[in-house]
Amino acid sequence: xxxxxxxxxxxxxxxxxxxxxxxxxxxxxxxxxxxxxxxxxxxxxxxxxxxxxxxxxxxxxxxxxxxxxxxxxxxxxxxxxxxxxxxxxxxxxxxxxxxxxxxxxxxxxxxxxxx
Amino acid sequence: xxxxxxxxxxxxxxxxxxxxxxxxxxxxxxxxxxxxxxxxxxxxxxxxxxxxxxxxxxxxxxxxxxxxxxxxxxxxxxxxxxxxxxxxxxxxxxxxxxxxxxxxxxxxxxxxxxxxxxxxxxxxxxxx
Numbered sequence: 001x002x003x004x005x006x007x008x009x010x011x012x013x014x015x016x017x018x019x020x021x022x023x024x025x026x027x028x029x030x031x032x033x034x035x036x037x038x039x040x041x042x043x044x045x046x047x048x049x050x051x052x053x054x055x056x057x058x059x060x061x062x063x064x065x066x067x068x069x070x071x072x073x074x075x076x077x078x079x080x081x082x083x084x085x086x087x088x089x090x091x092x093x094x095x096x097x098x099x100x101x102x103x104x105x106x107x108x109x110x111x112x113x114x115x
Numbered sequence: 116x117x118x119x120x121x122x123x124x125x126x127x128x129x130x131x132x133x134x135x136x137x138x139x140x141x142x143x144x145x146x147x148x149x150x151x152x153x154x155x156x157x158x159x160x161x162x163x164x165x166x167x168x169x170x171x172x173x174x175x176x177x178x179x180x181x182x183x184x185x186x187x188x189x190x191x192x193x194x195x196x197x198x199x200x201x202x203x204x205x206x207x208x209x210x211x212x213x214x215x216x217x218x219x220x221x222x223x224x225x226x227x228x229x230x231x232x233x234x235x236x237x238x239x240x241x242x243x
Contacts, residue, residue, distance in 0.1 A: 011197075011200075011201055014194075014197045014198075014201075015197070015198060015201055017194070018194045018197065018198050021190055021191070021194050021226055022222075022226060024190075024230070025187070025226045025229055025230040025233070028174075028183075028230050028233040028234055028237070029229055029230075029233040031167070031170055031171055031174060031233065031237050032232070032233035032234075032236040032237050035167045038167045038170070039167065042164060042165045045164075046165065061152065061156070065149075065152065068145055068148075068149075069149070071145075072142065072145060072146065075142060103156060106160045107156075107159060107160060
């Protein structure tokens with residue numbers, strides 16, 4: 001049950017990041033379009049909703065990244081046993097959570113008071 | 116004992132109607148994204164994102180445009196294949212499924228082309 005929920009979460013976070021890919025390309029495009037467009041893009045991403053979306057993309061990335069390593073290990077026939085898979089699932093969630101908190105702090109907090 | 120029909124063996128296709136190429140591309144792009152996304156997230160930490168000049172300099176600095184282009188390629192490949200699997204698994208009805216699969220491919224092709232073009236413009240300094 002737990003393993004299945006994590007597998008579905010892998011897909012949900014993946015689809016969510018596919019939407020994030022559009023935002024990433026939009027961000028690059030705004031940088032290419034010039035200073036004014038870039039300012040509009042960062043104002044959008046820096047708004048309350050923009051920050052929430054960015055945090056959700058970061059969270060999805062952390063989980064999908066760590067759980068993706070689990071999937072790659074399974075493809076190499078490592079850790080396929082039921083108990084091992086359950087344990088690695090718990091470890092993956094813990095590592096993803098810690099990674100998210102650290103990255104969220106490093107990426108967001110130093111700029112909280114910046115102009 | 117092999118339960119697959121001779122035709123299925125020749126075509127090399129599974130239940131989704133295509134072979135193992137998709138499976139491999141998904142894994143290879145995943146492997147590529149491990150170092151690329153790590154590099155991206157970590158190097159973003161030092162960049163003041165609301166500073167236009169600093170960001171454009173960062174995009175064009177050294178090997179950054181190369182890693183960013185590779186990141187976009189790997190992301191677009193991986194994302195297209197991942198969304199494709201979701202469509203294949205959850206959308207029923209051949210016509211709608213085909214339409215969404217085509218749309219998925221088109222959107223990711225546009226994202227890749229637009230992303231690389233934007234990167235080149237910034238990195239080569241030909242922006243307005």
